[in-house]
Amino acid sequence: MSVASRAPAYIRSISPYQPGKPISELAREMGLPEASIVKLASNENPLGMGPRARDAAQAALSEAFRYPDGGAFALKAALARKFGVKADQLVIGNGSNDVLEIAAQTFLSPGTSAVFSRYSFAVYPLATNARGARCIEVPAKGFGHDLDAMAAAIEADTRIVFIANPNNPTGTFLSGAELEAFLAKVPEDVLVVLDEAYTEFLRPEQRYDSIAWLARFPNLLVSRTLCKAYGLAGLRVGYAIAHPDVADLMNRVRQPFNVSSVALAAAEAALTDDEFVARSADVNRRGMAQLTAAFAELGLEWIPSSGNFVTVKVGDAVAVNRSLLEQGVIVRPIAGYGMPEWLRVSVGLPEENARFIEALRQALA
Numbered sequence: 001m002s003v004a005s006r007a008p009a010y011i012r013s014i015s016p017y018q019p020g021k022p023i024s025e026l027a028r029e030m031g032l033p034e035a036s037i038v039k040l041a042s043n044e045n046p047l048g049m050g051p052r053a054r055d056a057a058q059a060a061l062s063e064a065f066r067y068p069d070g071g072a073f074a075l076k077a078a079l080a081r082k083f084g085v086k087a088d089q090l091v092i093g094n095g096s097n098d099v100l101e102i103a104a105q106t107f108l109s110p111g112t113s114a115v116f117s118r119y120s121f122a123v124y125p126l127a128t129n130a131r132g133a134r135c136i137e138v139p140a141k142g143f144g145h146d147l148d149a150m151a152a153a154i155e156a157d158t159r160i161v162f163i164a165n166p167n168n169p170t171g172t173f174l175s176g177a178e179l180e181a182f183l184a185k186v187p188e189d190v191l192v193v194l195d196e197a198y199t200e201f202l203r204p205e206q207r208y209d210s211i212a213w214l215a216r217f218p219n220l221l222v223s224r225t226l227c228k229a230y231g232l233a234g235l236r237v238g239y240a241i242a243h244p245d246v247a248d249l250m251n252r253v254r255q256p257f258n259v260s261s262v263a264l265a266a267a268e269a270a271l272t273d274d275e276f277v278a279r280s281a282d283v284n285r286r287g288m289a290q291l292t293a294a295f296a297e298l299g300l301e302w303i304p305s306s307g308n309f310v311t312v313k314v315g316d317a318v319a320v321n322r323s324l325l326e327q328g329v330i331v332r333p334i335a336g337y338g339m340p341e342w343l344r345v346s347v348g349l350p351e352e353n354a355r356f357i358e359a360l361r362q363a364l365a
């Protein structure tokens with residue numbers, strides 16, 4: 001009997017997360033110079049890191065031989081100020097992926113379940129399965145969340161409902177009014193994890209104040225990240241805002257030093273850089289228009305997206321993706337999400353979008 005075979009069945013049956021292909025890997029495979037490759041596969045900020053975050057990260061490097069502040073005092077103070085919450089409502093994660101994992105570790109175990117939508121973020125089933133809990137996957141409405149069906153799917157053993165808004169990989173959006181009506185229906189002993197990884201990209205008329213809802217819904221957890229609009233994907237920082245009792249349990253479960261000192265310093269500085277986030281959202285809005293205009297011209301169907309990426313139907317996505325890779329363009333196939341005819345493309349800089357569009361035209365020809 002091998003050691004591997006002794007791992008719990010729920011661990012052995014996990015299907016691994018499929019990340020975007022790294023630039024260095026494609027460069028090796030195709031013999032291309034790294035500088036010639038366009039990566040639009042992981043919803044990274046095409047502007048890079050904001051100047052304040054970069055300076056703070058560089059300054060923090062010389063102290064990186066010391067353990068970080070495990071309590072993240074300074075970052076929590078900055079978040080508390082920014083959002084008008086108390087420090088004891090905060091959990092800092094090594095990316096918001098970590099926040100999702102910590103929530104699962106805190107509330108899920110064998111004999112419990114988590115509810116999430118079809119075509120939603122791959123980490124929800126991963127985090128659920130890793131705790132031996134049961135996944136309740138609810139059919140989507142269009143390619144987005146069917147909140148009525150999700151409320152109806154909650155069972156006696158359900159401990160968490162995961163909602164991504166905007167959703168990844170489809171970019172669909174739920175209004176504040178829809179979410180509020182949903183929260184009012186969910187039993188108070190079920191944690192609603194509202195994953196707002198792309199909230200900074202919402203248009204002004206789409207915005208809603210989920211943090212204000214925490215006063216009325218102590219079973220709400222708002223998850224956000226510095227890895228997308230703030231450009232810190234490689235440094236890994238995210239956070240949860242929740243009821244103090246929920247945050248307290250999660251802070252007991254997380255690793256004592258889960259976020260590096262460099263990431264903490266960069267995040268604190270990044271939060272002050274509203275100008276960079278506004279510029280990122282602006283670049284995104286224009287790039288989205290550039291991409292969708294090209295899809296229209298090519299006669300391709302796409303899912304209107306509120307994030308910094310858009311999902312487009314190309315037919316034989318395996319073949320189209322192979323051709324894109326040969327042309328040095330990395331996007332994300334999403335067959336693993338049950339969408340084998342679609343590709344998800346992150347919005348890049350104008351010239352990156354143009355490279356992708358040209359390569360897509362070639363691939364389809």
Ligand SMILES: *Cc1c(COP(=O)(O)O)cnc(C)c1O
Pocket residue numbers: 043094095096097098121164167168195197224225226227228233236237238
């Ligand atoms: C990218 C993403 C995250 C997590 O990103 P981190 O880099 O871990 O902060 C969480 N949720 C959704 C829906 C995402 O797309």
